[in-house]
Amino acid sequence: MARGSKERNKAAAPRALDVAAAAGVSTATVSRAFNTPEKVAPEIRDKILKIAADLGWMPHPAGAALASRRTWLVGVLIPTLDHDVFASQVGALQARLAEAGITVLIGCSNYDSAQAEAQLRAMLARGVEALAIVGEAQREGVFDMIRARRVPYVVMYSYRDSAEHPFAGFDNAGAFRSVARHLLDLGHRDFGLIHQPAGDNDRVQARLDGLRGALAENGIALRPQHVHEGAPSLLFGRQGLKAIMETSEPRPTAIVCGNDTLAMGALIEARALGIKVPDELSITGFDDVAMAAHMEPPLTTMRVDNAEIGRRAADYLRACLEDGAPDDPQPVEFHLMLRKSTAAPRSRPVLPDK
Amino acid sequence: MARGSKERNKAAAPRALDVAAAAGVSTATVSRAFNTPEKVAPEIRDKILKIAADLGWMPHPAGAALASRRTWLVGVLIPTLDHDVFASQVGALQARLAEAGITVLIGCSNYDSAQAEAQLRAMLARGVEALAIVGEAQREGVFDMIRARRVPYVVMYSYRDSAEHPFAGFDNAGAFRSVARHLLDLGHRDFGLIHQPAGDNDRVQARLDGLRGALAENGIALRPQHVHEGAPSLLFGRQGLKAIMETSEPRPTAIVCGNDTLAMGALIEARALGIKVPDELSITGFDDVAMAAHMEPPLTTMRVDNAEIGRRAADYLRACLEDGAPDDPQPVEFHLMLRKSTAAPRSRPVLPDK
């Protein structure tokens, strides 16, 4: 139970030489037994492996990295771990890369491009062999810096059919286009929008473009007083809905939200205001978090398999490290989950007298 | 725009020697300019730093690790990133350690002690200098293995006043004791419990002990038919509540849930069953997720600052690496958020006729 002894690693750790001596072979054979076991006679290999286990020896990664010029390290840069979407992507990416003996280094930018660049530099300095980066809206020169070091990378979450970067994600614009078309098909003509900050965030920008594009095809534009941009919180969802509903007529009959949290806030506020969803007002979310299906009414939203995004990013990077130049990942599909928060507009929402 | 070239790092990266040559000094001075700048004449130091920046040189971590026997790596082992609680802890830990130039390696056990051990071994093999581990329920010998390598560690999330491990967490038993006492004070005498799996999970076990202990002090025991253990999902929360309510009389007047997700599920099911919360039934959660305060009715739950847990773990480990043997971290406080899902029992819950 002795813990907290002042000197770390007092007893010198065993080295390859110790194992070699005990097995009566050279360190080269010890190294081979671990790295290219098929090149060592089975009998000797087993002996080495057993002795190493007894001695508690494993190749020291710094020595190995130095000699082999391989670190088996991959970096992933995300905005924050506090959001399910990124946590799922990272979780799946890490699990998949672990299968190949690759360790993942995580950096969080907190939605700040300066922090993003700093994290990226730190990862590069650590010797990552590949990078997965959420979003392509990075500081100028960042991607050049990565390419200059010949480090393969993939942009996660975003997706465009472009040769500029390899993408592992889905078509944000297309996803929002289908949300818009669903509402248009139901007969809605007046829309409100509550969304998270779009600056520095290409996914949100793409979503807004998709929405505006689909509406424009029908000659419809979002009125500025019906658009609210702010923190992706329940609270802002509530405030946004309230602000929109307090504008003068005509009020929107459908509210598109940038994610489920905002949409759940809007749903809650609608109930608080006495507005009937979906009869008077349709509300859509995005992400399909666990709670969405259990709201009252259940939320119509877009489901994307974020773990799959992480897996595709991982597979692509593994292929880069092994083969050289694989095909870019295929975009992940999205599915509109039609539930009870959207319907044909029956009547305009009315605010009860104060 | 050339991406995907077959050969990685074709152009040889600059080395300390190149910087030294360009600056007209030895590599020792270059190293010192980066590691112990106060020992280098300011003029020369600035020159070296500038040349390094121009050449895009930074010390190669493998070489540095090998020579200095420092990796500046810390490992953190959590069950999963898919849960806010752990994501917050890791996020804060990472941010705090980054200030000291330490990189965090994440391992996820998926609540499986075999995977946990494997991840731990991999981290040790990578040369982590310290470890933060969620939960003390690890396979036998795991902590001995860590101690044998003289790697300082801290157990996160759990907390006991014991000399066995250093803990950075809070008193799970105490927290559930206060939930129980709150309900007892309101006059409840019949309790139900819906909780996540307790095997291999000392936090959950401690919570159950705390609850049972507080009830036992009042001569009350949980009836087995009122206890449901299963996945920590909304759905299981719903199923659990339904199953409890369908038992014969006397039905409980208060349901304690192992976390907010279960409690929100229970709340949703109660509404579906036509049971009035809190008049007929009180429900409590645990964690105080963002949604909890916005439920109908707002959920009474326990708030714990998980980011603070991460920070204390980080500070403790930093101190271990710098000073040697700091005091164990102080437990993090918890706060019962009294909202509208608990009240004195007015009447027994009644199921509407089928």
Place this chain on the structure above:
DNA sequence: GCCTGATATGTAAGCGCTTACATGCAGATT
């Protein structure tokens, strides 16, 4: 003017491992 001590820099020996190349040996080929 000589010595002392402090300070700044250089020298060179590794840190622990991998791997190209050399060696030795057994069996196959002519």
Place this chain on the structure above:
DNA sequence: AATCTGCATGTAAGCGCTTACATATCAGGC
């Protein structure tokens, strides 16, 4: 029998950096 081939292993040269120790320089004290 001589030669070749292929395989298992050993030899030894680094990988890029840090740091103990050696050396050089200079200010100040006597």
